[in-house]
Amino acid sequence: MEQNMFCFQCEQTAGCTGCTGKAGVCGKTAQTAELQDRLTGALIGLARATEGGIQATEETGKLLIEGLFTTVTNVNFNDNTIQELIDRVHAEKEKVVPGCGSCADPCSRTEDYYMEDLWNAQEDIRSLKSLILFGVRGMAAYAYHAMVLGKRSEEVERFIHKALFAVGEDWNMEMLLPVVLEVGEKNYLCMEMLDHANTGTYGTPSPTKVSLTVEKGPFIVITGHDLKDLELLLQQTEGKGIHIYTHGEMLPAHAYPELKKYPHLKGNFGTAWQNQQKEFADIPAPVLYTTNCLMPPKSSYADRIFSTELVSYPEVTHIGEEKDFTPVIEKALELGGYPEDREFTGINGGSSVITGFSHGSVLQVADQVIDAVKSGAIRHFFLVAGCDGIRKGRNYYTEFVKLTPPDTVILTLACGKFRFNDLDLGTIGGLPRIMDMGQCNDAYSAIKVAVALAEAFECDVNELPLSMVLSWYEQKAVCILLTLLHLGIKNIRLGPTLPAFISPNVLNILVEKYGIAPITTPEEDLKALLG
Incomplete structure (x- = not known):
C-alpha cells in the first residue's frame, strides 16, 4: 500500500488545507x-x-x-x-x-x-x-x-x-x-x-548599498541564514580570485562590518527562495545552502549544489562539520563564471538594493526620525515584512508598497522584501522610504525600534502611527507572530492566506483579542490603516 502524507505547517499547503498525497x-x-x-x-x-x-x-x-x-x-x-x-x-x-x-x-x-x-x-x-x-x-x-x-x-x-x-x-x-x-x-x-x-x-549592521551585478570570473552563491558559514567561506576563498555573492536571506550580511571587510564579498545574486529553480538553472557557478530555503534542485544544476549544517538532499554533496569548502571552491574554478560582467536587476528593475537598517543603526538617528514625525514629514510607518512564497496573490505586497503615500516609511525584513526592495521611493528627511532591517532572524530589530518610538512618544506601541502588514510562509513566521501577540501588538494584517492549522474558534480568539485580520486589497487596507 502506498504511503500518504499529512502536512499543513507551511503557507503553500495544498488547497490551503493540507498536503495529503504522495x-x-x-x-x-x-x-x-x-x-x-x-x-x-x-x-x-x-x-x-x-x-x-x-x-x-x-x-x-x-x-x-x-x-x-x-x-x-x-x-x-x-x-x-x-x-x-x-x-x-x-x-x-x-x-x-x-x-x-x-x-x-x-x-x-x-x-x-x-x-x-x-x-x-x-x-x-x-x-x-x-x-x-x-x-x-x-x-x-x-x-x-x-x-x-x-x-x-x-x-x-x-x-x-x-x-x-x-x-x-x-x-x-x-x-x-x-x-x-x-x-x-x-x-x-x-x-x-x-x-x-x-x-x-560581526559588529552592528549599517546601511549598505549592494550591487546586483555579477562581475566576470569564478564566483560562488551562498544562500540561507548562517553568517558563520559565510565567514568561513570568505576566509577559505581569500586570494583565490573567486567572488562571493549572497542570495535570499543572506543579503543582510553585506551590512556587518566584520563581513563586508572582505573585498571579494561582491554583491547579491537573485531574489527570494522560491525563484531559485529559475535563477540557478544555468549560472556557471556553485551554490552553497547553509540553512532552510532549499528547493529540490533540478537535474540541470544539481551537480552545482552543495549543502552544509542541517540542510540535506539526496545525492547533493554535503559539507560536514569540518567545514572544508574545497569541493565548492574547486567547482567554482572549474565552471569559471561569466566571461564578462553580467548586469542583473531586482523584480522591479532596480540595479541595487540597500540593507542594514538594524535597530542599532536606526536608533542612532532616532532624534531625526522623531523630529520628522513631530513636524508631520512622516505621517505613518508600515512594517511590510515576512516570508515570500509561490502562491499567487503575493504581488499584493508590491502593490501595497507602491501605493503608500510619500510621507510614509516602509520598514521591511525577511525574504518578502524582494517583492519591492529594489524600488526607488525617494527619501524623507534624508532617510530612504524603504528601510531593510535584515533577515527574518532580525524581527527583533523591528520590535526594538517600535518599542523605542513608543517610549519616545510616551505611548503604547498600538498608539503609534505604525501598521504591520505581514506575509507568512513557514514556522519562523509563526513564532514571530506569537511574539508580536505576546507583546500586545494589535490589528496586524496577515496574508496571503491564513494558516490552515488555525481553527475557526482559535481564529475568533485571535480576532477578538488582537484584531488580526486577513489582507484584502492594497487600496482597501491602506485606506483602513491610514484612517
Whole structure:
C-alpha cells in the first residue's frame, strides 16, 4: 500500500488545507514526511521522558534544537539523515533515562509520541498544539543560529522541553492557550540572544548599498541564514580570485562590518527562495545552502549544489562539520563564471538594493526620525515584512508598497522584501522610504525600534502611527507572530492566506483579542490603516 502524507505547517499547503498525497507542494515525499513525524514524535518522547527537561542534559537541549530545525520547511529532504537523527534522539533518551522505553510505569510517557494523535485530535486542540509545535520549530531555528556562534539560553531550551511536553499531553484549551502565548514570550528572548550573537561577532549592521551585478570570473552563491558559514567561506576563498555573492536571506550580511571587510564579498545574486529553480538553472557557478530555503534542485544544476549544517538532499554533496569548502571552491574554478560582467536587476528593475537598517543603526538617528514625525514629514510607518512564497496573490505586497503615500516609511525584513526592495521611493528627511532591517532572524530589530518610538512618544506601541502588514510562509513566521501577540501588538494584517492549522474558534480568539485580520486589497487596507 502506498504511503500518504499529512502536512499543513507551511503557507503553500495544498488547497490551503493540507498536503495529503504522495508528496507535498514543497517537494517532500510522503516517506520523508512520515520520517519527520517520527523524528518529531521521538523529540516529544524525549521531552516527556525527561519530565519537560528536569532530567535533561546539555546534549538533550542541543538535540531538541537540531531535530526541530530539521523539520522546518525546506531544510531536509534526506531520509537517511533524518533517520540518523531519530537514532540519536533514542540514544540520548536511553542515556538520560535508562530503561524508559521498557518501563512498566503507567505514566504513558515511555514511548515516542504518535503524531497521528495530534493530526486527528479535536480541531481546536489540534490548532493550539500546532501553534505550539510549529512555533518552537521556528524558535529552534533561531536558537540553532545562536548556538553556532556560541550562545545558548537555559531558559529558552527549558521552554522548548516544556512546549514539546505540552504537545504530548492530553490538555484542554484552557491549559494550552498560555503555552501558545509563552512561545511568543520565549521566542523574544531567543531572538534577542541571536541578535547579540550576530552583532557581538560581526559588529552592528549599517546601511549598505549592494550591487546586483555579477562581475566576470569564478564566483560562488551562498544562500540561507548562517553568517558563520559565510565567514568561513570568505576566509577559505581569500586570494583565490573567486567572488562571493549572497542570495535570499543572506543579503543582510553585506551590512556587518566584520563581513563586508572582505573585498571579494561582491554583491547579491537573485531574489527570494522560491525563484531559485529559475535563477540557478544555468549560472556557471556553485551554490552553497547553509540553512532552510532549499528547493529540490533540478537535474540541470544539481551537480552545482552543495549543502552544509542541517540542510540535506539526496545525492547533493554535503559539507560536514569540518567545514572544508574545497569541493565548492574547486567547482567554482572549474565552471569559471561569466566571461564578462553580467548586469542583473531586482523584480522591479532596480540595479541595487540597500540593507542594514538594524535597530542599532536606526536608533542612532532616532532624534531625526522623531523630529520628522513631530513636524508631520512622516505621517505613518508600515512594517511590510515576512516570508515570500509561490502562491499567487503575493504581488499584493508590491502593490501595497507602491501605493503608500510619500510621507510614509516602509520598514521591511525577511525574504518578502524582494517583492519591492529594489524600488526607488525617494527619501524623507534624508532617510530612504524603504528601510531593510535584515533577515527574518532580525524581527527583533523591528520590535526594538517600535518599542523605542513608543517610549519616545510616551505611548503604547498600538498608539503609534505604525501598521504591520505581514506575509507568512513557514514556522519562523509563526513564532514571530506569537511574539508580536505576546507583546500586545494589535490589528496586524496577515496574508496571503491564513494558516490552515488555525481553527475557526482559535481564529475568533485571535480576532477578538488582537484584531488580526486577513489582507484584502492594497487600496482597501491602506485606506483602513491610514484612517
